[in-house]
Amino acid sequence: MQGQMMKAAVLTGPQCVEITSIPIPEVREGEIEIRVSACGVCGSDIHMWKAGKGWGKGDMPNFTMGHEFCGVVTNPNGSDFKRGDRVVFWANLYCGECDMCRAGLEHLCRRVDGTNYIGFVCNGAYAENFVGKAKNAYLLPDSVSDVAAGLIDPLMVAYHAVRKANIKLNDKVLVVGTGIIGTMIGELVKKSGAGYVAMSKRNDRKLSQAKKAGYFDAYFDSNQLDMHKQMKKATGGGFDVAFEVVGAAETLDTCIQAVKPGGRVVLIGNSMTETIPVNINRAVLQEVQLLGSVSCTRQEFSDTISIIANGLINPEQYVTDIIPLEKLQETFERLISTSDPILKAVVKP
Numbered sequence: 294m295q296g297q298m299m300k301a302a303v304l305t306g307p308q309c310v311e312i313t314s315i316p317i318p319e320v321r322e323g324e325i326e327i328r329v330s331a332c333g334v335c336g337s338d339i340h341m342w343k344a345g346k347g348w349g350k351g352d353m354p355n356f357t358m359g360h361e362f363c364g365v366v367t368n369p370n371g372s373d374f375k376r377g378d379r380v381v382f383w384a385n386l387y388c389g390e391c392d393m394c395r396a397g398l399e400h401l402c403r404r405v406d407g408t409n410y411i412g413f414v415c416n417g418a419y420a421e422n423f424v425g426k427a428k429n430a431y432l433l434p435d436s437v438s439d440v441a442a443g444l445i446d447p448l449m450v451a452y453h454a455v456r457k458a459n460i461k462l463n464d465k466v467l468v469v470g471t472g473i474i475g476t477m478i479g480e481l482v483k484k485s486g487a488g489y490v491a492m493s494k495r496n497d498r499k500l501s502q503a504k505k506a507g508y509f510d511a512y513f514d515s516n517q518l519d520m521h522k523q524m525k526k527a528t529g530g531g532f533d534v535a536f537e538v539v540g541a542a543e544t545l546d547t548c549i550q551a552v553k554p555g556g557r558v559v560l561i562g563n564s565m566t567e568t569i570p571v572n573i574n575r576a577v578l579q580e581v582q583l584l585g586s587v588s589c590t591r592q593e594f595s596d597t598i599s600i601i602a603n604g605l606i607n608p609e610q611y612v613t614d615i616i617p618l619e620k621l622q623e624t625f626e627r628l629i630s631t632s633d634p635i636l637k638a639v640v641k642p
């Protein structure tokens with residue numbers, strides 16, 4: 294099948310994605326080829342789009358992003374998959390040999406870091422076809438649609454974070470951030486038994502899906518100077534758990550202030566700078582627990598497929614836009630606009 298071409302959205306420079314025709318990659322040992330059915334557009338793609346390059350070292354010819362994807366197997370290449378199987382890829386690359394991988398913590402693999410994802414360090418799936426490791430592919434049940442499968446990646450992040458937070462019946466929970474992950478955390482914590490779920494937001498731009506779904510009991514406006522006082526009053530002394538889904542000093546501070554003494558803050562947002570200031574005295578003197586959370590375990594990736602399949606959550610309700618590859622550039626422009634209500638776009642190449 295060598296020499297065949299495919300349509301792909303190639304990152305050609307800062308803030309520039311171009312639709313071109315590039316060769317379908319060669320299928321090497323341990324890899325399979327799929328025809329891409331859907332690929333979610335992620336907030337982390339925006340950072341690469343702005344920079345005009347991926348995270349990989351060295352030259353990355355025809356660099357194509359896209360790490361939230363599913364498709365139909367076109368070349369099983371001796372794997373357990375059959376031609377025509379629907380599969381979703383776990384974008385998290387791992388060695389499978391180090392102590393973390395052997396302990397079932399592949400997302401913390403010693404040989405990779407948190408950014409070692411398909412579509413970051415190697416070509417992703419904003420294209421008609423994708424070739425990648427068979428061990429990263431999982432069979433999709435018929436009850437999980439292509440578009441829903443395009444949301445498994447942000448859902449697995451939300452699922453892992455909620456499990457880490459160890460939510461108890463009737464807990465009061467705060468989500469700081471209005472993106473897709475924060476929105477889905479609201480639904481998952483409510484379904485885990487939280488009694489009161491609130492979101493802190495700077496504006497209402499992306500809230501219509503969350504409001505329609507109805508899992509948040511309250512929204513706090515971070516522009517109001519007395520927001521922390523309002524939160525304390527509404528919760529009778531502070532939240533049990535706060536999720537930081539932005540990755541900025543101000544929003545982390547909100548979380549540390551908003552939890553009750555001994556409360557937990559789950560850190561999901563990444564920062565473009567390595568360090569940000571932290572109110573250390575509040576954290577130490579009130580025994581606030583800070584818990585980092587990234588990706589999910591390999592088992593939790595399978596769990597994420599089944600929580601959609603069994604109807605615990607329908608991620609399609611949060612999709613605002615289904616677009617062809619040709620609209621990707623325009624979609625990135627909309628995502629960075631301060632007035633566009635876009636929450637989650639899924640590409641159908």
Ligand SMILES: [Zn+2]
Nearest residue numbers: 335361446447
């Ligand atoms: Zn993503």
Ligand SMILES: [Zn+2]
Nearest residue numbers: 388391394402
């Ligand atoms: Zn490893």
